[in-house]
Amino acid sequence: MDLPFHVASHLDSALRASASRLGLNGRGFQPELRVADPAHGDYQANGALAFAKREKQNPRAFAQQLVDALDASIQGQFEVTLAGPGFINFRIKADVLLGWLGRFDSEEHLRTGASSARSGQTWVVDYSSPNTAKQMHVGHLRSAVIGEALCRLLTLNGARVIRDNHLGDWGTQFGKIIYGYKRWADPAALAADPIEELERVYQLGHAATPADSAELDEARVELVKLQAGEAGNVALWKKFSEVSWGAFQEIYDRLGIKFDHVLGESFYNDKVDRVYRELAESGLAEISDGALVVFHSEHPRFKTQPFLVRKADGASNYAATDLATALYRAEHFHADGIAILTDFRQADHFEQLFLTVQKWFAARGYRQPELHHVSFGAVTGEDGKALKTRDGGTIKLKALLDEAVERAFALVTEKSPDLPEAERREIARTVGIGAVQYSDLSQNRSSNYVFSWDKMLALDGNTAPYLLYAVARVHSIFRKAGLDPTHPPLAGATPPETPQELALARRLVQFADAVQSATNQLRPHFLCLYLFELAGAYSAFYAADKVIVDDPAVRARRLLLCHRTLITLETGLHHLGLRTLERM
RNA sequence: GUCCCCGUAGCUCAGCUGGAUAGAGCAUCGGUUUUCUAAACCGAUGGUCGCGUGUUCGAGUCACGCCGGGGACGCCA
Numbered sequence: 327m328d329l330p331f332h333v334a335s336h337l338d339s340a341l342r343a344s345a346s347r348l349g350l351n352g353r354g355f356q357p358e359l360r361v362a363d364p365a366h367g368d369y370q371a372n373g374a375l376a377f378a379k380r381e382k383q384n385p386r387a388f389a390q391q392l393v394d395a396l397d398a399s400i401q402g403q404f405e406v407t408l409a410g411p412g413f414i415n416f417r418i419k420a421d422v423l424l425g426w427l428g429r430f431d432s433e434e435h436l437r438t439g440a441s442s443a444r445s446g447q448t449w450v451v452d453y454s455s456p457n458t459a460k461q462m463h464v465g466h467l468r469s470a471v472i473g474e475a476l477c478r479l480l481t482l483n484g485a486r487v488i489r490d491n492h493l494g495d496w497g498t499q500f501g502k503i504i505y506g507y508k509r510w511a512d513p514a515a516l517a518a519d520p521i522e523e524l525e526r527v528y529q530l531g532h533a534a535t536p537a538d539s540a541e542l543d544e545a546r547v548e549l550v551k552l553q554a555g556e557a558g559n560v561a562l563w564k565k566f567s568e569v570s571w572g573a574f575q576e577i578y579d580r581l582g583i584k585f586d587h588v589l590g591e592s593f594y595n596d597k598v599d600r601v602y603r604e605l606a607e608s609g610l611a612e613i614s615d616g617a618l619v620v621f622h623s624e625h626p627r628f629k630t631q632p633f634l635v636r637k638a639d640g641a642s643n644y645a646a647t648d649l650a651t652a653l654y655r656a657e658h659f660h661a662d663g664i665a666i667l668t669d670f671r672q673a674d675h676f677e678q679l680f681l682t683v684q685k686w687f688a689a690r691g692y693r694q695p696e697l698h699h700v701s702f703g704a705v706t707g708e709d710g711k712a713l714k715t716r717d718g719g720t721i722k723l724k725a726l727l728d729e730a731v732e733r734a735f736a737l738v739t740e741k742s743p744d745l746p747e748a749e750r751r752e753i754a755r756t757v758g759i760g761a762v763q764y765s766d767l768s769q770n771r772s773s774n775y776v777f778s779w780d781k782m783l784a785l786d787g788n789t790a791p792y793l794l795y796a797v798a799r800v801h802s803i804f805r806k807a808g809l810d811p812t813h814p815p816l817a818g819a820t821p822p823e824t825p826q827e828l829a830l831a832r833r834l835v836q837f838a839d840a841v842q843s844a845t846n847q848l849r850p851h852f853l854c855l856y857l858f859e860l861a862g863a864y865s866a867f868y869a870a871d872k873v874i875v876d877d878p879a880v881r882a883r884r885l886l887l888c889h890r891t892l893i894t895l896e897t898g899l900h901h902l903g904l905r906t907l908e909r910m
Numbered sequence: 911g912u913c914c915c916c917g918u919a920g921c922u923c924a925g926c927u928g929g930a931u932a933g934a935g936c937a938u939c940g941g942u943u944u945u946c947u948a949a950a951c952c953g954a955u956g957g958u959c960g961c962g963u964g965u966u967c968g969a970g971u972c973a974c975g976c977c978g979g980g981g982a983c984g985c986c987a
Contacts, residue, residue: 372929410930494987617985627913637985644987673914674982741949769923787935795949803946843926855924869951
């Protein structure tokens with residue numbers, strides 16, 4: 327029997343079947359399969375230890391029973407060994423490795439293998455979500471980059487993914503922008519660099535309307551006029567949205583992001599009344615100090631800390647639109663899962679939101695989507711505070727990307743001076759943007775980090791250039807040998823033999839596990855780490871074993887390893903949102 | 911005051927539901943190119959996992975307390 331795409335779940339089923347043969351159904355045996363330290367095997371099962379402990383058995387003897395009861399085909403595919411107090415180790419036999427590599431022979435087949443995990447599911451991913459009338463700065467990078475990677479990973483796992491950009495295009499700041507615009511907008515500057523000018527008048531408007539001032543009241547009047555549909559202000563609002571979107575689109579194009587929907591807060595303006603009504607009818611919401619709030623009596627803190635869904639003046643707020651948004655996504659998109667990417671400071675808000683949604687939907691009998699707040703740490707300056715440039719402004723995302731490409735261009739020019747300039751420019755774009763994306767993706771999203779140009783634009787170590795370089799070297803082999811890398815002649819390939827061949831082949835099979843854990847935990851860094859290790863295994867193989875040799879069997883099996891490394895690295899990188907290169 | 915997140919090598923970080931000798935990259939030191947891209951490879955140095963107590967066959971991982979950093983807590987989003 328052939329090894330399936332996801333070897334760990336194959337072993338998981340085999341061990342469960344084995345436990346069942348031992349008459350252990352319903353006793354809660356969990357195999358606990360995981361990728362092993364290569365010193366011990368390819369996969370290990372630790373579940374015998376926990377189970378034996380609970381059942382007061384000798385763990386080593388119990389593990390032995392499990393192994394003895396394994397289906398015979400498992401013994402044919404793996405070297406199965408016991409170690410220590412009862413770890414079960416599995417090492418895939420070399421000819422079985424070759425069989426797996428033979429079947430998963432293209433990006434398409436890798437996708438097919440991965441797609442069973444979430445086929446039939448619909449996911450709405452809410453990411454980027456900048457505020458209109460402001461430029462994106464480094465703080466906006468994480469949501470966009472991580473969000474896009476998760477979209478692609480969910481797609482790879484077979485889900486239908488809806489990319490939704492929940493723009494901050496409504497609310498009190500618009501009163502201030504209109505206030506500032508009407509007084510200080512400069513038509514010439516607006517024509518030259520619209521988003522820059524818009525941001526300037528917003529900042530002026532904000533500064534001119536301090537709390538409890540007559541100016542702030544005037545700004546509020548502008549907002550009321552806008553919300554009441556007054557033609558002049560509505561036209562201004564549309565103009566602000568268009569200008570902002572133009573600037574955002576430029577960034578999205580460079581990052582390879584394309585949204586299916588841009589349903590900003592304004593879209594939900596007329597959908598909040600239903601939220602108020604249904605929350606009140608189901609007894610979830612109450613009036614407190616004139617505002618409509620939800621308490622969660624079972625929660626240690628939210629029993630006293632309210633979730634404020636409508637302000638005392640009757641106006642809607644963030645919570646109201648988020649509730650309306652959740653309902654829209656469940657009803658209109660039939661979402662099975664909703665992932666919202668914002669920084670960790672909104673953790674409380676989303677915890678309250680999700681609790682409220684669950685109770686509300688339950689009361690109404692609406693079907694419940696899985697709700698995930700995909701939070702990430704802040705990008706801060708050296709002082710741990712909000713990031714500022716030397717002159718006190720924020721670092722614009724556009725400038726960051728430009729600098730990344732510039733640095734990559736200097737490097738490619740130094741390393742490959744013979745390539746034509748146009749190609750070096752193209753390489754610099756891919757390497758520079760990829761480095762920025764990868765620096766964000768490769769780190770556990772939960773942690774904060776201190777911004778540094780060098781860190782963000784690092785070009786060695788566990789970085790995009792290292793991975794892209796490995797890809798380019800594979801392409802180079804095919805180019806030198808005069809072979810088409812999409813259909814290389816691989817007939818007659820023998821199973822991997824040398825230590826480097828074996829290590830590489832074993833790593834290739836684990837792509838399935840990396841994609842799985844990255845997607846299930848909504849943490850792309852697991853895939854990054856895998857790809858980095860794969861590229862390392864390839865580099866070691868490349869240094870140790872020459873590919874283009876005379877012996878046809880050796881040559882075929884090494885070309886096969888090169889080709890599978892290529893498709894795996896490319897599939898992985900593409901599903902993180904990066905582009906790849908044939909030469910650099 | 912209540913609650914949340916973080917604290918691992920000189921620096922930046924991995925460590926998946928407790929599992930085998932705590933791993934990478936950068937930096938430092940040494941080696942590798944008549945052979946497919948040296949943006950590479952091989953090796954070395956470097957750790958009381960913030961501190962303490964506890965839970966158990968086993969704790970970086972779980973519980974409690976403390977120290978340090980960040981954050982959220984009623985009409986911003």
